[in-house]
Amino acid sequence: MSSLFTINCCKSFGCHNLGLARSPDYTWPDYRLGYAALHCRACGSNPPLFNDAEFRIWASAGLSDYAKESGHFCPACYQKEIIRYGHNPGGTQRVQCLHCKKVWTPRQQLTPIDPPEQLATIPLIVPFQGASADQQLYVLLSFDAIRGNVLHISSNFTPHPAGDSLLYRWHGMGESADIHNDIIQRVNQRETEFLRRSQFDEIQYGSAALKRNASGAVLRPVIAAHSHFRVLKTRFPEVAEHIVAHECFLRGAVITAWADLFRHRRGALWFVEEDIKDTACSTPWQLLGKTHQGWWQNQWQLWGQSDNRKMVCLLTKAPLEKGATVTLAASHRFITWLKEQPEFTHSALFSAGRVTKILASLARKYNALLSLTS
Template sequence: MTNPFAINVCKTFGCRNLGLASSADYSWPDYKLGYPALHCQACGSYPPLFDEQQFRDWLSVHLTAYAAEKGHFCPSCYCKETIFYGHNPQGTQRIQCRSCKKVWTPKQQPAREITHPRSIETVPLLLPFQGASAGQKLYVLVSLDAARGNILHLSTNYTQHQTGDSLRYCYRGNTEPTVQHSDIVQRVDMREAQFLRRSQFDEIQYGSAVLKRNGKGAILRPVITAHGHFRILKIRFPDIKTHIISHECFLRGAIITAWADQFRQQQGEIWFIEEEISDSNADTPWHFQGTTYHGWWKNQWQRWEQGKNRKMVCALTGGNNSKAKMLSLATSRHFIHWLHQQTKFTHSAPLSAGRVTQILLSLTQDYNNCASLLISD
């Protein structure tokens, strides 16, 4: 298993150092780009440096708490090979780790059979909560099984665990504007330009997010949330080869770091998707409209049309371009539409960050129950 705590690594696809925690090619700190970075001399990249000890401290608690709650893997060694190990006096199922032999009782009883996804679709959301003032926002990540439609994991950047200052979100009063343009190609170009205007590529400024004065927990930098989010998915689904994501550069970095072993062997794909969907019920074929190149890395994007619908697709890791026609964010769009119809969600804005997070997690269970009924039918 890849070290779940390594974060200061090369994140360049095709580099021999991808995901490696140490290399003779590394030198740091390097300030060439205006922030402390790791310089990989093999590929020339400059990924931002994190306080690795603070990240390790937070992630270990985060993984342990999740495992103890859900029972999907061991809270001590993170091994996912477990067996059912009788019941406690209250009749609740206990689980034992096959590797370290730890026995624990998950707070939620795990399903006996889990259908492993072949591809994961991930999108971010900004959702309101009541903090130091009204109008605070949580950064939310939702990952779904792209084929079956069920939610695999949901994270917000609220954490109840103690965390170092370097991992906390710090709003500097300059919210990134929402990228809006009638031309989808221009939207992709403007989004890439927005990445370059950040103090570093992963330093998103999405607006104010401050807990109440006596509020417990902390608001994390979204990039830290992303790394924690995908480390959990990597432990649960280590063999995933296809990731379909919204156009946000640090999602790519968090994924390629978590599944670095697959990507070093050229066995993984990451796809950016940008959509403009006017008719979600359209069933006519998509038609290829050409390619354009965007951003710091001059990534190649394909343009597709389906009647009034438009999409752009970018293979970030040398994926088979013939797959682009079938890729979309339709699974997440369906969930988001459902979410905004739920009373618990529409009435959650006046609640604390922790309570909004709990409601979202509860709603994911409701949604998955609905999805399983549809699949069984």
């Protein structure tokens, strides 16, 4: 299986099997945690098993469709070496892949951007009109953490056929919606919620039932996350620093997508939880303390900046003092802007597919505005 679609593998930083689809150290299925898992004897980890055939079929269709739409890479071989190749009869730019020679016409205007030094990703729950009121999509948004532009938006709605094992099923009991005022307790609350799940990546975020006879499907958020980061990995294979909101399966999806980078210890991956009261504050961040949290007893740093607080957790290897520069500020700015857009505030009136397209359109609008002010 191509490493681009590897999903059943060791996901432990520091293990020589990280990201490898095959290893003599693997045994599966292993049920010691109560669900089917892969057991890596080299590091003792037990990542949940997925139906890799169903994932590959679905993910390859989604990746190809994204490439046809955007023109960022080839929809056939996924290579990035592309040249302009004349125009179609309607005057629209065609492109050709230099590897497999495929020619196609992207549906969007080609807009090259500089690759990011830091990639920041957050989830967002967005209402949509479905089988009943209060249906919700699990949306992932990724940003250039330094420049601030949106690099990719995706949701767990898919227009492509998806195997049964990939689908999201709401069991009627979600995780706590209450956010603790104390940031340290908030981190601890999230870690406790992870442990309450049937497996670490099996999030229950709310009902997401489509209208009867509606086309498409709603995916498990962990499946959508793996696909989301495959797109970004194909576009930006060398990005070495990743900042993600505190959600355990986002870590697994990032470290799997960029496994070669992390296996050779050339990448840094951070969890971040922030409590920002003064966005204009420019005083230096000060390290206020450290604590260990969760199943893995990861070390978290508490940083302060006037009334602002943030907790950062280094999940790989990097200088700990870099925690002062790690932030999700780009996402905060976009979300503030997004909540002012009528199309977004009325999302509960639109289908899941329409909401996904609206979000992508708003991201392009935001990036265009950002380029005018930079």
